[in-house]
Amino acid sequence: MTIKRIGVMTGGGDCPGLNPVIRAVVLAARARGWEVMGIEDATHGLVNLDYRSPRGNRLLDVGDVDDILQTGGTILGTSNKSDPWNFVVEKEGVKTTIDVSATAVENYHKLGLDALISIGGDGSMKIAQKFCDLGCKIVGVPKTIDQDVAATDTTFGFMTAVQCATDALDRLHDTAESHDRVMLLEVMGRDAGHIALHAAMAGDAHICLLPEIPYRIAPLVEKIKTRKANGKPYSIVVVAEGAHPHDGEASIEKKLGEMPKLFGAAQRLAVALEPHLDLDVRATILGHLQRGGSPVQFDRILGTRYGVGAVEAVEEGKFGQMVSLRNHQITTVSIKEAIEKQRLVDPQGQLVHAARSVGICFGDE
Amino acid sequence: MTIKRIGVMTGGGDCPGLNPVIRAVVLAARARGWEVMGIEDATHGLVNLDYRSPRGNRLLDVGDVDDILQTGGTILGTSNKSDPWNFVVEKEGVKTTIDVSATAVENYHKLGLDALISIGGDGSMKIAQKFCDLGCKIVGVPKTIDQDVAATDTTFGFMTAVQCATDALDRLHDTAESHDRVMLLEVMGRDAGHIALHAAMAGDAHICLLPEIPYRIAPLVEKIKTRKANGKPYSIVVVAEGAHPHDGEASIEKKLGEMPKLFGAAQRLAVALEPHLDLDVRATILGHLQRGGSPVQFDRILGTRYGVGAVEAVEEGKFGQMVSLRNHQITTVSIKEAIEKQRLVDPQGQLVHAARSVGICFGDE
Amino acid sequence: MTIKRIGVMTGGGDCPGLNPVIRAVVLAARARGWEVMGIEDATHGLVNLDYRSPRGNRLLDVGDVDDILQTGGTILGTSNKSDPWNFVVEKEGVKTTIDVSATAVENYHKLGLDALISIGGDGSMKIAQKFCDLGCKIVGVPKTIDQDVAATDTTFGFMTAVQCATDALDRLHDTAESHDRVMLLEVMGRDAGHIALHAAMAGDAHICLLPEIPYRIAPLVEKIKTRKANGKPYSIVVVAEGAHPHDGEASIEKKLGEMPKLFGAAQRLAVALEPHLDLDVRATILGHLQRGGSPVQFDRILGTRYGVGAVEAVEEGKFGQMVSLRNHQITTVSIKEAIEKQRLVDPQGQLVHAARSVGICFGDE
């Protein structure tokens, strides 16, 4: 088939490396003489062709992607509330969800797209698969700052987020040592603790709490007290968003449960820990700082490779496929297969083992 | 008088630049043949000569301050709970405060100190003055990350903290623009909003809320809505810890008052703002990240100049004086005078005026 | 008088902070309802209205200065070969200079400018003064990365350049210590050594060579050898571009003179030093890296204040004046006065004295 025009859109939470993908898609597609239609704010621009927030869909040329390689965010905007099969509409103050997928598919054709490159996470890939089933020609590009997509060795944004968390830990070391404090840093990772594990290893943390390894209070207290007894009256703790106490720790669970819901994992743990220690405990939440910032070199290159790979997949008619990095080479996997399996931290794996070998405590023993 | 041995200690919250001061004190004093006794954890080492957390008082030589110029924190440790006139002691779980100043003065002499350089903030300077009144020979070095000591043009740590907040704002821009969000960043500044004001100007914030300028909700909402109407459906708001609504905003005040006390200024404002907007509002608290980190070049140099200046003040017998930067030159002022006057942001001053001129909204009009 | 349209241009070498000035000029002027004409590549756009490299003169609106606060360089382009009184033209391969000032003045009027804000260094200010003398209404903004304009306390770009050099010194420390080497870092500063002096103090250099303090080889060798004897078999040397040996060192001068002209101060010194030492000597030239990069917060704020100040000076009819920072306040001085006096490092000043006090050797004793 002959490609004349492709679309490109970004979905889900933003993540450093999206702009490098968009740039590479535009450069590689324009070099083939294709037109590239940028879709605004994930599927919002597809559901509603008049959508403007702020700019709406537009053709992208080489000049539009100049100077975006080194930038965070996405020039196309993104959204995590735009599933066409469960589209939120508000009428007289009441929110309901409706199915606007038929309109989205119609608009795909109205826009004259021969194919659509969808950059996004798990949710976006599920939507992409549904579009494929309705005859749209989709190539996926995986995006997950948490690195929890098993179908690819790694994803862009992850290295930048770990670097951001590592830099924060370097800073917390100074003040923890000066004030004899226990410093908790909460990082992203609701289901998968990869960012927390890597940041703890790179940032010289003494304790690391992951969703995959439920913790007990006693080993944490012992680790901190042993450090103090050895002339280190301070400790650094990395806490993944999704870290939680072991089932056996029912009383803690209850105590944590009584705290305001807006409190995250680190703030709750701080409250639980402090009575057991004669050291101040302080929580810092890294939050959205992890999503922004100029991508580190690795993420710029990986984004570029993904973008080039996606254009080549379109050229070769590999629709319903997602680009993927396997053993340092770009390849493709079926989107269907890709959305089936999440990558979690393996508590028995080599990385956790290495972390334990340099003394990091996971609160499980 | 002949100086044979001086002491040096750091008090109050830590702040990038303390180690450069300590280093310069040691280098300049050793070059004069003086001994330098480092006092551990502010006055803790003075109140109790057996204090070890982790190391206790110790003589510092040139080799001990190698490689600390570029480090955050303080190699001497610090504390903001060590006022000898209100010293906290715990007996059978009950905390009381007692006056141990006589012991501290006795220990000053036991340590053989001919003078003591006390690096610290407002609280530390008040204590320093009391020690002077009891015959100890003290030279002060001002430390306030908030830059709120009027007796010196600026202090170390401030530039590093503003840079840290500016870097955070650069990151938040990416994600705010990608997601059409209102991003609130809470920075230090309980009484004085200098960090917030500088960070807002350097980090391209659209709204800046300071302790010195009580805000109203209406102008904030209008600013954000106007931006959205002009094709900018996102806004960045810098909130000083001590920012608070105008007295007239009683209903907001009440609503904020109902929120958990652990919520800071930014989280409370987020809750208050969101009902007025059709944009997501997210709060990030920079917290202790602002205190750590390698000092920027300016703070390394200023710390060095303060340290050299303090040693020269000791040499010249200027006790009861504090070093100070005035019009780019190091000079001294009396500690008595220095603790009298706080520097606040001047709402009519040139800096606020310049900020308004580039469109920053302070919520007051 | 009523202002309808102003021009703005940047001249001389680029420097971090130019874009913040341009942004503030545009925001403050547009808020007054004025039009702002950006002139391309210094006076090139004024000499030739058809000049396009790459874009040519253009009206700047608020949207054009979005997202430039944090960027290095200048969106208007710049040049240091565009003096209208000595304008270089090439005819059949032969370069000659002609006087095109009359054309430039004519174009100033053709563009409908009521005033022109000229951002630039010494050379640009001299040209600005000549334009004033011919009836153009000019307000100057000082730009010198070397901080060598005496008429203002400091200039934007300087802090960013010193930070860049300090970061480089932090890096060189690692490799110098690992390999027992003498590492020379050449930084900007042909006439004025401010960058070198500040970087040496912030970057823990052991030797600092400035244009203002001619050096001798013997004290350098002694410093390096004494360090080695004291268990520090490595040294870090900061060399300003314009550093040169003392007149008495005739033989060295001669030896240096025989080296290729393209060799800078650091490479030449490396060749001269190595025979005297049993350590490897390596030179690194920071070069253009010092001019680029995102401006540090201070330079973003100072640029903003200058831009606002320049617009206010136009409003108040202060033509022939240059904005200036005096004791932390923006004010104005006459351009005539400003171009008369260069600020050099004072060898007897407080900063050199503090540097000596922490052991930095200037090669003069």
Add this chain to the structure above:
Amino acid sequence: MTIKRIGVMTGGGDCPGLNPVIRAVVLAARARGWEVMGIEDATHGLVNLDYRSPRGNRLLDVGDVDDILQTGGTILGTSNKSDPWNFVVEKEGVKTTIDVSATAVENYHKLGLDALISIGGDGSMKIAQKFCDLGCKIVGVPKTIDQDVAATDTTFGFMTAVQCATDALDRLHDTAESHDRVMLLEVMGRDAGHIALHAAMAGDAHICLLPEIPYRIAPLVEKIKTRKANGKPYSIVVVAEGAHPHDGEASIEKKLGEMPKLFGAAQRLAVALEPHLDLDVRATILGHLQRGGSPVQFDRILGTRYGVGAVEAVEEGKFGQMVSLRNHQITTVSIKEAIEKQRLVDPQGQLVHAARSVGICFGDE
């Protein structure tokens, strides 16, 4: 066998990540109750047990590796002039090389080493193999900032060096665009161009010259001129140290040959390019800046994993083996095999292909 004491040493050029390896070796070995003897300055400490520069061999305990995870350089010192089989000695000003390998082996036993972990590059591994052949028990850890050891997927230091070069390119973009210049950046890579290729892709370079792809002048000139014709009157060129013109370019080769030998690849190319262009051409040499600096998070983690892996290899008696990263898992390969094959950039490989797809010119077509 029972291990009681192991040695550890670092050889060859320094590289960010060495300290993380040393730290992990010490932590993992001490946890097993082993002693760890740090050998100073590569084999210098082995050849001469009285060697002190500055400290000499010493037992390393947990406290000695505190706070070194985030540091560049190596606390053990290193050297690339210490091959015991060709050991340089100086007698009355004359340098000769002698074989001191027997002494080194004797000292290995005198130090009571049960095994020795040798961290180093190609040269160090060849020496390690020779020690193995003489009965010493060696485990190797690969170190090459150039990533040119084929026996492991990647090595620490490489990511930090590429990030350093990328940051430099980001800076050069600013000044190149402002001044309409061609900016050349010379990066490390005498035989293998991995750093240059990655930096060019991450740093938005327009031209990339590698040792593996000889260049011609004509395509470079055309690329730069086409960019100018398209409104981009500036270009960024990354030049690996070992980049060289194509054999056919004999006249250029000759012209380059006439330049001083101290001129590197970039300076020579600048001289060759300038006559063909009407743009200024400037060269920057990144040099030793690439070797220093705090390791990025990836290199800290990889170093830690290598260190733990090396201790485990010792425990398992895998002598004559080198740790290696294969498909994200730490494993071992025989040192013999490892030193046989260098990894070069594959001109037909996926990465060069992706770089071409986004418009990077390699000067070969």
